[in-house]
Amino acid sequence: MKPIQVGLLGIGTVGSGVFNVLQRNHDEIRRRAGRDIAVTMVADLDETRARAVVGDQVAVVKDAREVIANPDIDVVIELIGGYGVAKTLVLEAIAAGKHVVTANKALLAVHGSEIFKAAADKGVMVAYEAAVAGGIPIIKALREGLTANQIQWIAGIINGTTNFILSEMRDKGLDFDVVLKEAQRLGYAEADPTFDIEGVDAAHKATLMSAIAFGVPVQFDKAYVEGITKLSSIDIRYAEQLGYRIKLLGITKRTDKGIELRVHPSLVPAKRLIANVEGAMNAVVVHGDAVGTTLYYGKGAGSEPTASAVIADLVDIARLEGAAVAHRVPPLAFQSSTLREAGQELPVLPMADITTSYYLRMRVADEAGVLAKVTGLLAGAGISIDAVLQREADEIGGEGSTQTDLIILTHETREGDMDKALAEIQGLPTVLAPITRIRKEELN
Amino acid sequence: MKPIQVGLLGIGTVGSGVFNVLQRNHDEIRRRAGRDIAVTMVADLDETRARAVVGDQVAVVKDAREVIANPDIDVVIELIGGYGVAKTLVLEAIAAGKHVVTANKALLAVHGSEIFKAAADKGVMVAYEAAVAGGIPIIKALREGLTANQIQWIAGIINGTTNFILSEMRDKGLDFDVVLKEAQRLGYAEADPTFDIEGVDAAHKATLMSAIAFGVPVQFDKAYVEGITKLSSIDIRYAEQLGYRIKLLGITKRTDKGIELRVHPSLVPAKRLIANVEGAMNAVVVHGDAVGTTLYYGKGAGSEPTASAVIADLVDIARLEGAAVAHRVPPLAFQSSTLREAGQELPVLPMADITTSYYLRMRVADEAGVLAKVTGLLAGAGISIDAVLQREADEIGGEGSTQTDLIILTHETREGDMDKALAEIQGLPTVLAPITRIRKEELN
Numbered sequence: 086m087k088p089i090q091v092g093l094l095g096i097g098t099v100g101s102g103v104f105n106v107l108q109r110n111h112d113e114i115r116r117r118a119g120r121d122i123a124v125t126m127v128a129d130l131d132e133t134r135a136r137a138v139v140g141d142q143v144a145v146v147k148d149a150r151e152v153i154a155n156p157d158i159d160v161v162i163e164l165i166g167g168y169g170v171a172k173t174l175v176l177e178a179i180a181a182g183k184h185v186v187t188a189n190k191a192l193l194a195v196h197g198s199e200i201f202k203a204a205a206d207k208g209v210m211v212a213y214e215a216a217v218a219g220g221i222p223i224i225k226a227l228r229e230g231l232t233a234n235q236i237q238w239i240a241g242i243i244n245g246t247t248n249f250i251l252s253e254m255r256d257k258g259l260d261f262d263v264v265l266k267e268a269q270r271l272g273y274a275e276a277d278p279t280f281d282i283e284g285v286d287a288a289h290k291a292t293l294m295s296a297i298a299f300g301v302p303v304q305f306d307k308a309y310v311e312g313i314t315k316l317s318s319i320d321i322r323y324a325e326q327l328g329y330r331i332k333l334l335g336i337t338k339r340t341d342k343g344i345e346l347r348v349h350p351s352l353v354p355a356k357r358l359i360a361n362v363e364g365a366m367n368a369v370v371v372h373g374d375a376v377g378t379t380l381y382y383g384k385g386a387g388s389e390p391t392a393s394a395v396i397a398d399l400v401d402i403a404r405l406e407g408a409a410v411a412h413r414v415p416p417l418a419f420q421s422s423t424l425r426e427a428g429q430e431l432p433v434l435p436m437a438d439i440t441t442s443y444y445l446r447m448r449v450a451d452e453a454g455v456l457a458k459v460t461g462l463l464a465g466a467g468i469s470i471d472a473v474l475q476r477e478a479d480e481i482g483g484e485g486s487t488q489t490d491l492i493i494l495t496h497e498t499r500e501g502d503m504d505k506a507l508a509e510i511q512g513l514p515t516v517l518a519p520i521t522r523i524r525k526e527e528l529n
Numbered sequence: 530m531k532p533i534q535v536g537l538l539g540i541g542t543v544g545s546g547v548f549n550v551l552q553r554n555h556d557e558i559r560r561r562a563g564r565d566i567a568v569t570m571v572a573d574l575d576e577t578r579a580r581a582v583v584g585d586q587v588a589v590v591k592d593a594r595e596v597i598a599n600p601d602i603d604v605v606i607e608l609i610g611g612y613g614v615a616k617t618l619v620l621e622a623i624a625a626g627k628h629v630v631t632a633n634k635a636l637l638a639v640h641g642s643e644i645f646k647a648a649a650d651k652g653v654m655v656a657y658e659a660a661v662a663g664g665i666p667i668i669k670a671l672r673e674g675l676t677a678n679q680i681q682w683i684a685g686i687i688n689g690t691t692n693f694i695l696s697e698m699r700d701k702g703l704d705f706d707v708v709l710k711e712a713q714r715l716g717y718a719e720a721d722p723t724f725d726i727e728g729v730d731a732a733h734k735a736t737l738m739s740a741i742a743f744g745v746p747v748q749f750d751k752a753y754v755e756g757i758t759k760l761s762s763i764d765i766r767y768a769e770q771l772g773y774r775i776k777l778l779g780i781t782k783r784t785d786k787g788i789e790l791r792v793h794p795s796l797v798p799a800k801r802l803i804a805n806v807e808g809a810m811n812a813v814v815v816h817g818d819a820v821g822t823t824l825y826y827g828k829g830a831g832s833e834p835t836a837s838a839v840i841a842d843l844v845d846i847a848r849l850e851g852a853a854v855a856h857r858v859p860p861l862a863f864q865s866s867t868l869r870e871a872g873q874e875l876p877v878l879p880m881a882d883i884t885t886s887y888y889l890r891m892r893v894a895d896e897a898g899v900l901a902k903v904t905g906l907l908a909g910a911g912i913s914i915d916a917v918l919q920r921e922a923d924e925i926g927g928e929g930s931t932q933t934d935l936i937i938l939t940h941e942t943r944e945g946d947m948d949k950a951l952a953e954i955q956g957l958p959t960v961l962a963p964i965t966r967i968r969k970e971e972l973n
Contacts, residue, residue: 086855106677106819116744116867117676119855214674220820222674229673230658230666232561233550233840300560358802358826375550376664376827376837382802383823393820396677408856411530411563412849423560 088121089403092152092183094174095164096129099188099215101138102392103162107399114396118403122396128152153178160402162395163187172196179203179211184406186398188215188391191280194289197296197303201416210405211416212398217290218243218367220390221383222397227297227371228418234373236298238338240351240528243290245365245385246281247313247333249273251350252363255321255330261314273365283312284333284348291335294369295346297418299339301425304346307433311349320446320521323492324352327472329444330360334526338439343432345439352444352494352525358382359528370528378529437501442471442525444494447510448518451478451489455515459491462513466506469496488517494525532565533847536596536627538618539608540573543632543659545582546836547606551843558840562847566840572596597622604846606839607631616640623647623655628850630842632659632835635724638733641740641747645860654849655860656842661734662687662811664834665827666841671741671815672862678817680742682782684795684972687734689809689829690725691757691777693717695794696807699765699774705758717809727756728777728792735779738813739790743783743875744863748790751877755793764890764965767936768796771916773888774804778970782883787876789883796888796938796969802826803972814972822973881945886915886969889937891954892962895922899959900935906957910950913940932961938969 091107093100104124107114115121128149129135135145149165152158153174161178163185165171171192176199178185185204187193193200193213204211214224218241227236242248246268253264265282268274280286292305313333324331329352338345353360358380362368367385372378384390405413415421425431449455460470474492479485495503503522511520535551537544548568551558559565572593573579579589593609596602597618605622607629609615615636620643622629629648631637637644637657648655658668662685671680686692690712697708709726712718724730736749757777768775773796782789797804802824806812811829816822828834849857859865869875893899904914918936925933939947947966955964 102819110677110679110818113679113744114676116863117672117859119859119864220817221823222670225669225674226666228561229845230669230841231837232558232844233554233837235554235557300557356805358805361800361802361805373664373837374554375546375833375840377834379665379825379827381823381825384821389819390821393675393677393817396819397674400676401673404858405856408852412852412856414848415561415563419560420563 086120088123089159089399089406090123090125090157091160091162091399092126092128092155092158093124093162093164094128094149094152096127096135096138097164098388099391099395100164102388103395104138106389106392106396114400118400120403122399122403126152126155126158149174150177153181153183158183159406160184160186160399163189166191168192168195175200176203179207179209182207182209184210184402186212186395186402188213188395190216190286190289190293194292194303194305197293201421204416205421208410210402210413212402213293214398215391215394217293218369218381219383219385219387220393221367221369221381221385222394223294223369223381224297226381227294228414231371231373231376234375236339237372237374238336239294239298239369239371240334240336240359240526241291241294241369242332242359242362242367243335243369243385244281244287244333245367246274246278247287248362249365250282251313251331251333254318255325258318260318261316282314284310287333287335288348291337291346291348295337295344298337299344299431300419300423301344301431304433307346309347309349309436313350316350317521320523323446323474324444327474327492327494328355329353329525330355331523332360336526339431340434340440342438343434346433347436347439350523352523353528357528437499437504439500440497441500442495442497443503444523444525445492446521447491447516448488449491450515450517451487452515456491458513458515459510462509463495463506466502468498468502468506470494471496530564532567533603533843533850534567534569534601535604535606535843536570536572536599536602537568537606537608538572538593538596540571540579540582541608542832543835543839544608546832547839548582550833550836550840558844562844564847566843566847570596570599570602593618594621597625597627602627603850604628604630604843607633610635612636612639619644620647623651623653626651626653628654628846630656630839630846632657632839634660634730634733634737638736638747638749641737645865648860649865652854654846654857656846658842659835659838661737662813662825663827663829663831664837665811665813665825665829666838667813667825668741670825671738672858675815675817675820678819680783681816681818682780683738683742683813683815684778684780684803684970685735685738685813686776686803686806686811687779687813687829688725688731688777689811690718690722691731692806693809694726695757695775695777698762699769702762704762705760726758728754731777731779732792735781735790735792739781739788741862742781743788744867745788745869745875748877751790753791753793753880757794760794761965764967767890767918768888771918771936771938772799773797773969774799775967776804780970783875784878784884786882787878790877791880791883794967796967797972801972881943881948883944884941885944886941887939887947888967888969889939890965891935891960892932893935894959894961895931895933896959902957902959903935903937903954906953907939907950910946912942912946912950914938915940
């Protein structure tokens with residue numbers, strides 16, 4: 086069969102990984118794919134950098150549209166990132182009849198419906214294994230490996246930067262700001278780390294997994310997004326004492342009422358495998374009704390791990406190029422004719438309607454009756470308590486201190502009920518500071 | 530598209546799981562597959578049992594050949610097990626032009642080459658996701674998710690029975706025989722547990738993973754197989770003190786000289802995720818040159834987890850039925866025309882030529898100079914030492930004891946060199962009992 090010719094838009098970290106791995110493992114990849122796969126054209130604003138990576142045998146241009154206009158190119162890989170020019174170029178590549186591979190979670194989480202529709206109309210494939218959890222083949226597991234299942238929930242450590250920061254905060258007992266600076270110095274966090282530390286990147290990925298798990302459109306605008314910037318190392322320590330680790334999780338869950346789609350710090354039992362995923366590594370737990378709990382672990386970013394996912398998509402495309410659409414895996418896992426409309430049947434639930442358990446930390450006056458009052462208000466809201474940890478006042482404020490920390494773990498409850506109960510508790514004169522509330526997931 | 534009609538050979542634990550999950554999740558599976566998948570005929574020697582599972586709407590027969598002869602059946606699922614009648618029926622189903630799905634690792638590890646050749650000649654698909662690690666989509670990850678990579682090594686907990694036994698031995702400090710009886714009582718071990726506890730089942734699965742990772746034929750006859758029956762709880766305890774867990778691993782590794790293919794108990798650093806896989810769960814670590822280390826975890830057996838894998842294969846077949854062979858994933862991951870012959874290029878290495886590190890336990894006389902002699906012999910063989918643990922004689926043999934345990938962890942060495950060194954050490958008059966030697970894998 087004729088070789089698959091690939092055009093690369095953007096040859097930075099991931100793009101050079103794709104080029105290098107395709108070169109290095111060329112024979113092995115051809116033995117699997119049944120045909121040659123070759124990058125024959127590269128577009129990058131920095132032509133010198135591009136030329137340094139690809140050498141003399143590959144066409145290098147500045148204008149991505151030259152790649153798209155090249156009739157010999159079968160597949161365009163978009164590695165530019167962001168919603169702007171990347172969107173335009175992806176839609177133009179589709180319009181030109183090219184298959185598209187992208188690692189761009191932001192683009193797909195926000196504009197996925199438009200892009201997949203354009204691809205379906207044109208009859209081309211859009212593949213995005215690299216968009217979620219880097220080299221871990223989680224999209225393939227969800228779309229193909231677990232097709233027997235009603236997926237019930239997914240919870241993932243899907244942002245390496247924040248997991249690195251949380252691991253360091255726990256290991257070294259340091260505060261967020263200190264560790265963030267260290268992460269930036271080591272290259273684990275970007276100069277502007279907002280998308281990572283505020284949970285936006287994880288929410289993009291959770292949005293994609295939610296769509297392919299439940300057969301709903303991508304709905305990033307309905308995701309709840311909370312980052313790790315307000316996490317205090319004291320909560321990491323208390324959680325540890327109670328047998329939990331704090332991780333930034335991307336969670337999506339199917340309930341009778343709809344879908345939960347949320348990113349926030351979560352307590353996870355320390356004995357779960359995912360609680361022991363450290364540093365910049367990623368892991369995704371998927372629970373299906375037939376298979377039970379499964380977990381997928383690996384590097385979530387980096388040049389060659391991400392390239393591994395991009396090339397897996399290329400091999401899939403190489404194999405299915407020329408086959409009828411019915412022989413392909415639908416881009417969102419479900420046949421597009423059966424995708425639910427946004428909000429129909431399985432709407433994304435507002436946070437007040439999600440159900441989870443909680444870790445609460447309250448700075449309270451060290452006097453009789455405080456615990457009784459607090460637990461009384463929780464009981465009145467129908468919230469039952471799993472565990473209580475009360476520190477000695479001396480430990481908290483030094484000798485003679487009149488304040489102490491009260492830590493409560495609750496059983497599952499509706500978040501709306503928790504909001505109300507917390508408002509009441511916060512109003513108690515013996516509660517001396519804003520209450521810290523962190524959600525807790527059992528993941529079993 | 531017309532429904533895919535499935536005939537089931539054998540409706541025991543897994544077969545009824547397949548039937549029930551297909552019924553329960555029928556709509557969801559159709560939305561993914563793009564067409565109906567229905568079990569329309571079942572063969573089982575126990576027709577009453579079969580009828581109790583499938584009700585009145587499905588044909589039930591005693592003779593599997595009636596299913597194979599039925600021209601309406603597109604796919605035959607073989608769930609009989611073993612090498613005997615299962616092999617005959619699989620080959621007959623292929624000859625009749627049926628696609629085959631099987632969970633039968635023994636059959637494929639031993640007769641896979643013959644079966645895949647027959648399927649290729651006839652142009653039908655043979656799928657076997659359920660044959661390795663139950664519900665974990667590890668075959669898909671290896672064959673499709675990691676196609677960019679030169680796979681370098683795989684190490685897996687791929688037998689739930691032995692992992693359950695080892696977990697119990699460690700948790701409760703009990704000996705193998707006691708825990709085996711408990712496992713049999715709980716249904717985690719069969720009445721005749723030989724295939725599990727002697728490592729044969731794990732070796733079948735490792736053989737399959739080795740073939741699809743490295744593009745070599747299945748070569749079960751060349752696998753080294755050692756079970757857990759001789760493991761003592763004292764070694765589990767010593768390993769723990771040194772920061773390791775003992776797991777029965779199926780290992781396959783590519784080296785410059787050939788392929789390692791071996792199943793045996795292994796020390797694994799306690800901090801690795803796979804060291805923390807407990808009870809009957811399975812996990813497989815795959816290391817690729819681009820992606821680095823990845824891990825896949827889930828239930829390795831049981832009715833619905835195994836059914837999850839069988840049905841994933843059915844959906845793949847439903848999608849690709851009618852497509853040209855070039856559009857399918859090759860059964861052994863590499864295009865059959867590029868498969869290496871057994872022994873050619875990448876032969877399976879004899880154990881003397883593998884390289885690993887070791888845990889050694891020696892019962893020695895508690896007298897001066899023993900450690901020097903032992904370590905001298907190791908050094909003479911070019912084997913360097915990573916750690917030494919020597920117990921107080923009193924701890925081992927009671928007060929006044931003249932014997933003690935010497936535990937040594939070595940760095941990597943050729944097994945042949947270790948064999949020679951151990952023979953010499955065993956000959957020392959101060960070494961009072963057979964030396965225990967357990968291999969150690971760092972898995973990083």
